[in-house]
Amino acid sequence: PAFVRHFALFSLPKPNEETLTQIFNGILLGFLGSFSGAIRALSEPMVTACVDVYMRVANVMLPTPDRSHYIFNLRDLSKCIQGILQATNLHYNMESQILRLFYHETTRVFHDRLINQDDKDLFKSLMKDVCKLHFKRVVVQDDEPAILFGDFMIFGKPKNERIYDEIKDHSKLESVLNDYIVDYNSMAVGKHMKLILFQDAMEHTVRLARLLRSDRGNGLLVGIAGMGKQSLTRLASHVNEYNCWQIEMRRNYDLNAFHEDLRVLYRIAGIDNHPVTFLMIDSQIVEEEFLEDINNILNSGEVPNLFEGDEFEKVILDARDPCNEVQKPETCTRDDIYKFFINRVRNNLHVVMSMSPVGDAFRRRCRMFPSLVNCTTIDWFTSWPTEALYSVALGLLTKIAPNMEDRVSLASTTVFMHKTVEDASVRFYKEMKRHYYTTPSSYLELLKLYQNLLKTKNQDIIAKRKRIANGLNKLLETNEVIAVMPEGAGGDGTPAGREIGHDEVAAPRILQRRPSRRTPSSRASWRTRPMPRRRRPWPRPYPRMLARIWRLQCRHCARPKMP
Template sequence: DQYRLNIILSQTFVFCYLWAVGGNLTENCWDSFDTFVRQQFEDNTDAKLPTTGDLWNVYMDFDSKRLDLWERIIPSFKYNSETPFFEMLVPTTDIVRYGYLMEKLLAVSHSVLFTGTTGVGKSVVTRGLLNNIQEEACYLPVYINFSAQTSSARTQEIIESKLEKKRKNIIGAPGNKKVIIFVDDLNMPKLDRYGSQPPIELLRQYQDFGGFYDRERLFWKEIQDVTIAAACAPPGGGRNPVTPRFIRHFSMFCLPTPSEHSLKQIFQAILTGFLAEFPSAVKQMATNIVEAAIEIYHRMSTDLLPTPAKSHYVFNLRDLSKCFQGKYFAVHLDPEYFVAKPIIFGDFMKIGVDKADRVYEDLADIEKIRSVLQDYLDDYNMTNSKEMRLVFFQNAIEHISRIARIIRQERGNALLVGVGGTGKQSLTRLASHICGYKCFQIELSRGYNYASFHEDLRKLYKMAGVEDKDMVFLFTDTQIVVEEFLEDINNILNSGEVPNLFEKDELEQVLAATRPKAKEAGVPEGNRDEV
């Protein structure tokens, strides 16, 4: 049917035109671009564009052979209490829309770059998509996080460690897979003295010429079956403009800030899921809690602006998300409650109780907290050679309860900011002890260098991974001997992996040692990555 075919082709073309040309526009230009596109295709009688709603909201559905709303294909969210919080992804229009575009482009080995301000969901969209389709599409996703210190040699090492040798001068994706390298925070690397960013130049060399040079023997290595995807926020605040010579290889999409509607949708879904088992009086609170949290978040991000003295006052979706990660609610209807005395919550009042049986509760009796903390401290001093003496004044107690709350959360990482002598380290040590975590610190000695730091990290990883101990890694600003330390810490925080930390033999030993536990956890033995 020629007539139908013309319509389908025209509509598909308009869809492609909209995203290919306008995908990089910020939200405030969407309306005008919508109008512009309609004008462009005005005299094309086959296009038959929908007259209501805008073009950004539709995609080409090849089953029903017409333009249909994205909203119709948003999968419903199934709450599963077993899923770790940070992996809970509530499908929204943006997740579906940008996931779809990325999937189609990667399928034809075309690179994709997501941009948009911090916390709009660039990383979660990509990771969510790659996790979803990796098996079906035979992808092997490799996640790399760039930072100011990332070097090109290091980047090459990480990429090559995931590839396998095919022939003398050809390396490529293992097996029949395709490697998708997702470079997050692409524009972080600092400029060298010529104004270029070496790690990006390395990636550009791959995009342009399809390979790298071998750094030792200086021959050209061709790389097969590797596609690069990337994400970065706009330049500013440590992020640099990226050269157009690199960007031109990418399809670029600018993700909009989540609308109030999306925010509500996301957190309402998670909270309602969590509260499903609760009595209906509690369930009904969900809407109010979500709305209040979102309102406070908006107020904070407009009223509490960063100043030189408070440079850490930057708020985004992540902070809001953390409010819901805790999900411990206590309802006190009396407004007096919030102003009369400090609000302290914790699960540590009963000493020696198993982690699973701890009760998270409102701690009202400050004297009682003080005496419990003293008991913990005595216990700490009995088992540790370095004695700590702490006075539990009001602020210290509040800090300890907060640090303990962060530590007991999954991926609970804390950056403690304050002048020297406020007890950032000792309170953390005690809080770790309270939570049943072992606190690990490096000790600077003469000649402590990058190699010593790696040695310490290996110790830390073995304690956490092989011995299966709960660990806190406490690191202070005075311990930054070389900036590369921060690079590794950045990697720990982002992907959990410090590239090339273990030599081959040692890695085998570590694998052998973790295998029994992995087996217990149901990880197939052959799957080295999972182990």
């Protein structure tokens, strides 16, 4: 009280529904002025529906320890209206088009952060009630596939000529995204992507492409490691013609090194005026001060004391001419130039944070750095569905199993193995209260291990088959040579043509066993020398000498006798 008494206190309560409707209806009605009369009439119902959805979600879906990111504010409501402002009067001329756009943008803001199917079903039921209440119709059917919007369905079209429209053909979406993957691999150096696009992956890619194309759009991707968050972010950045930028971790990487990287990133966005995606994963957060800077970037775009001294003067000098061109005929002051530089950074720099919900680090960081939730669009990555696992296995097993029937059997087996481990991990947590996480990366490792093991076994079998084939070829060649030789070749007077005696055959067999040192034959060889007077141990060369004598005797006995 002694401190507060020196100040005048002002309490700003939250605006009520009428105030919010009046504010956003003025914005949307002014934007829809060039549209048809039927669409202009939907301005107030859409704003009222957005406010109603925001109020219901904020009251029903409250934050819990497992749902620490269930925090909703007016920024979320403004994102819904901002998404509707992406429509164009040349392509949106029917009520159903603008209403489906409203449904899509509201779903992206509120639905994509939900962590389980129960919450998602609750949100769908809520949206159905809101649409019936304010529009007197059902906008999206229950059995309808996921509604998606994008502006990249014409491959190679310049970004300034793209139209943000509904994506109705999902097979065409897969083909277009594969074209973007091929184009990315042809341009990237050392970072090739090998993605198999299934329905869930395509939906996440469209979501990421949407938040990156939004004005000052930033994202928070939450999911266990190995869900494909980084790869899909690179793909979405390439779809929007952005450069995806990451810090390179090295030894003794600290806050000063992080600030050096941020200065490089700020110059790309603020001086070069190039849009860039800054992708950062939680394993790169070696110090919590990194998140303090990220929190400032998301909130205001400015990191305190990032540019000082000569660095600040260099920024002012490089940004002076672009600032003067924008504010002609007035001359920009130093404060105006730096403000212009920061605004450019906020418009061109899109921060995407990838974090894991495992443990209490995510919950603690959301509490300590609120801009991670308040100033981003959250996309929660759940475990891959069975269809995704099946389609990925079919794609990866194409080379080793060309036959479709064999490939289907192998894919079904791998999916069964992965699902069995998932069920066992759930039971393990219930019984032991310990988590065991099975991620898509572990499933991909299973497929890779099977491919490598199959390749190794095939190589072993091929090597053994070649060895047996070589032996059989030698036998066949020998049989052919023997068959060609004339009978009785050599004559009777030659050694090859005479009969071998029984003694000649038996002599080598008799001497197959090597005699010991005490046998008479061996004693006869060394008794030729005079015996010493006293008994001495045999010298070392004796065993070798005996072996040499033994070989000579064997040769002599095995020599054929002359007739």
